[in-house]
Ligand SMILES: NC(=O)c1ccc[n+]([C@@H]2O[C@H](COP(=O)([O-])OP(=O)(O)OC[C@H]3O[C@@H](n4cnc5c(N)ncnc54)[C@H](O)[C@@H]3O)[C@@H](O)[C@H]2O)c1
């Protein structure tokens with residue numbers, strides 16, 4: 059009998075529970091939703107609620123809630139959403155000290171119970187958290203990656219479609235770099251219905267859209283006031299889960315470990331990858347123009363600083 063894929067989601071908060079929702083609705087596999095013992099039966103409650111939507115939505119995935127890592131044993135994919143979200147006035151980097159400790163403890167348990175899984179980290183500040191997850195698990199870099207680029211690109215595509223009055227389905231785009239204010243839009247890799255974006259939009263309008271995409275997370279934080287975005291982040295994460303489980307070989311931007319690639323030198327940063335079974339199958343190296351190169355380097359430098367601050371915090 060064919061075994062269904064097993065997907066565990068660590069952190070049953072807004073992003074975690076919504077990722078479970080999208081994954082279940084798309085019948086990607088059986089899902090385990092885990093949170094800390096202090097949350098008591100909360101993950102069980104969310105899992106049961108989701109299961110009770112299955113007759114209406116027509117999916118046969120099971121969803122189990124738990125506080126016990128033993129229930130995540132032998133997962134194929136583990137999504138880490140554990141950690142604090144930011145509130146208005148905070149940057150993602152302000153979460154560094156708290157979330158680095160949380161992600162370290164989570165990654166240790168994930169490696170113990172699912173030594174062969176692919177890990178998708180979502181917790182912020184993303185690029186540092188995924189680096190820490192790789193370090194703690196000792197997994198090969200292809201099996202540890204971060205979700206940011208799919209979300210950032212989706213925001214950029216949404217704003218472009220809104221501006222042009224066209225279907226989002228026809229907007230194809232790419233953003234690179236870290237998941238922060240230094241992320242690098244790639245107008246040379248943006249097209250609508252096959253038409254290069256610069257033939258459809260003035261530079262001013264494009265710049266304004268790029269700026270809004272860069273600040274897209276803060277815009278939602280400012281509106282929600284109690285936390286950060288979760289519908290789009292969860293949809294982005296579910297797309298990555300699907301790519302891995304179905305070996306779809308999607309060419310999408312993810313936070314991937316780049317050593318020689320783009321001359322990064324051993325850090326996680328957003329780059330286009332081929333994502334499929336086993337995680338990152340290939341990092342796609344593009345020839346960058348001078349501006350893109352400078353912007354990308356600036357973003358890599360910001361990631362390096364963040365990782366150095368994290369190392370100091372954890373070791374100090
Ligand atoms: N990468 C991205 O694009 C992206 C997008 C949105 C949110 N995020 C980040 O994802 C994280 C979660 O956001 P959220 O909105 O779901 O927050 P949330 O507060 O709704 O949920 C976080 C959950 O993590 C749990 N948790 C805390 N410590 C834990 C531990 N040690 N083990 C297991 N679970 C633990 C909490 O109990 C809580 O239920 C935040 O750090 C946020 O910044 C990243």
Ligand SMILES: O=C(O)C[C@H](O)C(=O)O
Pocket residue numbers: 143144150182209237274275276278279286287291
């Ligand atoms: O902005 C945040 O803090 C959450 C997330 O990184 C996002 O981009 O929505």
